[in-house]
Amino acid sequence: MVNPWLARFAGAPALVAPHMRDRFEASLTALAARFDTELAAQQDGGDDFWTELGPYASRRLRPYNVVNGILELPVRGVLLHGFPYQFLDWATGYEYIWKAFDRGLGDDAVKGIALIIDSPGGMVAGNFDLVDRMFAARGIKPVRAYASEYAYSAAYSIASAADSITLPRTGDVGSIGVVTTHLDVSKAYEEIGFKVTFIFAGKHKVDGNAYEPLPDDVKASIQADIDYLYGIFVDTVARNRGLDPNTVRATEANTFRADEALEAGLADFVGPLDNALADFAADLTNPAGDDTVSDQKATVTVASVKADHPDVATALINEGREAAQATAKTTTETAVATALTAERGRVAKLDGFARTYGGNANALKIIDGAKADGSKPEDVAMQLIESGASAAAGVVAGMEGDDAGATGARPAGLGGTPAAAQTPDGWSAEWKGSDKLQAEFPTEGAYVAFKKDEQRRKGGR
The missing domain is CATH 3.90.226.10 (2-enoyl-CoA Hydratase; Chain A, domain 1)
Incomplete structure (x- = not known):
């Protein structure tokens, strides 16, 4: 109707x-x-x-x-x-x-x-x-x-x-x-x-x-x-x-x-x-x-002050404008500093990935692209795993197994020493208990996904 x-x-x-x-x-x-x-x-x-x-x-x-x-x-x-x-x-x-x-x-x-x-x-x-x-x-x-x-x-x-x-x-x-x-x-x-x-x-x-x-x-x-x-x-x-x-x-x-x-x-x-x-x-x-x-x-209104006291109105407007500009400057500086700190942290994590994946050209290409487009480290970690770069990184890690410094910077399972844990719960516990793993894998899920991929590839050999 x-x-x-x-x-x-x-x-x-x-x-x-x-x-x-x-x-x-x-x-x-x-x-x-x-x-x-x-x-x-x-x-x-x-x-x-x-x-x-x-x-x-x-x-x-x-x-x-x-x-x-x-x-x-x-x-x-x-x-x-x-x-x-x-x-x-x-x-x-x-x-x-x-x-x-x-x-x-x-x-x-x-x-x-x-x-x-x-x-x-x-x-x-x-x-x-x-x-x-x-x-x-x-x-x-x-x-x-x-x-x-x-x-x-x-x-x-x-x-x-x-x-x-x-x-x-x-x-x-x-x-x-x-x-x-x-x-x-x-x-x-x-x-x-x-x-x-x-x-x-x-x-x-x-x-x-x-x-x-x-x-x-x-x-x-x-x-x-x-x-x-x-x-x-x-x-x-x-x-x-x-x-x-x-x-x-x-x-x-x-x-x-x-x-x-x-x-x-x-x-x-x-x-x-x-x-x-x-x-x-x-x-x-x-x-x-x-x-x-x-x-x-x-x-008192803006119009009445302007009409009755133009000098006062001008002074108040200028004072308000200066205060607003000062506040805006402080806010901008704080925002820039926060953004720079966050960006440095992001790049540092990506540099850690680059060290982990050695000279793998595909991995380095992914990591360089992530630096340029602002990708989150956890997203990059998953992208590296899905690309197959992790398997190549494992080979490089095995070849460099005698380098104690390199081995110490690598997560368990990347080098010649297999990880003790074989289940997602075990891998989660490994990640939670290792500062080195947390530095190189930004999230627990990223590490677990990496281990699953590694296990799948080992089983397919």
Whole structure:
């Protein structure tokens, strides 16, 4: 069964952050599964927007919560047109947002409005009209937006209408762009033997259908629509945030974490939601009655320091840059020293292999290649065994059996003296009890494999 909420976005321009696709689809799936059940719980509805669903459903689907004189207006989940409700963390309708916002403006108990936002974005339809109405109401009451944690695309459009935007250190805002998709299933249908034939009137009646490749002129037409909507979005944010439209376009629909958002002019303050709401409540009780952050609780931001104290900002930036460079230098030097020590150890083990395998040309070729490509000694040991070089090394070791120095540097079994152990457990014990074996065979497994290979070759003679 097709999800009716997800289907609203099919082939239509959208104000969403594509990297939030999983949350977007999960929210609409949950909405489709639960919403009708919730709506059915309405009882004895009243005759206006706030009472027509009955007491229970109204509280659940059209929340209106005033705390410490602040209307906490949720803007959560996917943002929808033609959906006059707010449903958990999954979806919020533009009509609901305006109804709650407008009610708050006229409610004497409401001293300020907080837009509590956590959304991947939503529909184009209805968004810009809502934001225009909210912007037109600026100055009637203080309005602050809080990204908790994300305010992307359609949600950022709404946030920009507020007097200020605050987000936590881990928050993200932005994605000022418009997107749509075209699905071409013609190849798939051809492979399963289906063919769709349109019978229509009007040249553009079936433009953009999914059953044939998208023609260049149709793609250009769709792109023109996207560009037009993008222009509205850019101009809306520029107006609301007091930015040059070119500055907004320069974001290229990117998303910005807290520090980047301050730098780009897309946010004003950074701080936890609870603290920010407490500051808002305190400011609303300020006898001066203005909507500025009080001197006692002023939030210092990169932008405010640059504006008010440019010399201090420059000094702090230079100090931070120098500290970062010093830390990076120390870290780099430590990493280089560690790497050099490890490399010397690796090469020393490979040199030990070269001594063990004497003048065997094949073995020396393998070892020289390992030195160049950074192979691990344990991998090289196995490669030498598998190549047959070990048998040749045993012959060389036998020929040099009278050389006490050479014999002392060789593992038992390589020279003329056979190893006492004849089983894997015995070979393991030999390796564990011999510093010389451990120096020449980097792992117990490598030595055991070598002994197995030696035993197999002896048995085949």
